[in-house]
Amino acid sequence: MLKLYGFAASNYFNMVKLALLEKDVPFETVPFHGCQNPQILAVSPRGKVPVLETEQGFLSETDAILDFIEETQPGIALLPTDPFARAGVRALAKEIELYIELPARVCYVEVFFGGRPTPQALKDKAERDLLKGFAALKHRAQFAPYAAGEQFTLADLYFLYSVDLAVDVGKRLFGIDYLADMPGARALLERFADNPSVQKIAADRQAEAPAFLERVRAVGNTNR
Numbered sequence: 001m002l003k004l005y006g007f008a009a010s011n012y013f014n015m016v017k018l019a020l021l022e023k024d025v026p027f028e029t030v031p032f033h034g035c036q037n038p039q040i041l042a043v044s045p046r047g048k049v050p051v052l053e054t055e056q057g058f059l060s061e062t063d064a065i066l067d068f069i070e071e072t073q074p075g076i077a078l079l080p081t082d083p084f085a086r087a088g089v090r091a092l093a094k095e096i097e098l099y100i101e102l103p104a105r106v107c108y109v110e111v112f113f114g115g116r117p118t119p120q121a122l123k124d125k126a127e128r129d130l131l132k133g134f135a136a137l138k139h140r141a142q143f144a145p146y147a148a149g150e151q152f153t154l155a156d157l158y159f160l161y162s163v164d165l166a167v168d169v170g171k172r173l174f175g176i177d178y179l180a181d182m183p184g185a186r187a188l189l190e191r192f193a194d195n196p197s198v199q200k201i202a203a204d205r206q207a208e209a210p211a212f213l214e215r216v217r218a219v220g221n222t223n224r
């Protein structure tokens, strides 16, 4: 059986978890926190979460894991069959990751964990990058009703578990609501809030939150 390593507060872990739940693929979760100790690096070369343990070995990097699951597991397809449409879904997912999730991430410690303030130069860059990232999302995404069109796809996993965090960063640090002129995006987040798999992931995250915050305080730093 597939084993998914990670922790419930990790947005990347939750992208893979949602894919497995929506495909109805049996899997076990294994508690695993990213860091640089040798046991972790033996499984995940950059010490990152998530990791998928397969019969053939360990896989890291969410996009590679999602592709592996898509190619090997039964259940609903998370990519269209047409090659151009598949590439479009992957491009949208990548744009959300690179231009929304990663710029927002530099501010997570300050915004979500009350930790050290983000250095001003990084904050300024995040603000500039997020404006462009959300402009790209508005330009590219369809919200019809899903991010890439009528089908629930890999792009929705990135959308769901990146945009909510970046929106909080925008509101709390920059006084901007990135979704103010994107009603389709807001409607999609509401649609996902009713999805039982999304609700299960949220409940697991809530249940693990006290232990996670304890760990963050103990470590004094986190990347979420």
Ligand SMILES: N[C@@H](CCC(=O)N[C@@H](CS)C(=O)NCC(=O)O)C(=O)O
Pocket (backbone or CB within 6 Å): 009, 010, 011, 012, 013, 033, 034, 035, 036, 047, 048, 049, 050, 060, 061, 062, 063, 223, 224
């Ligand atoms: N590029 C990686 C990013 C994953 C990532 O940033 N994971 C965070 C948790 S959400 C992590 O492992 N942070 C621990 C660290 O950076 O030490 C992927 O796509 O899987």
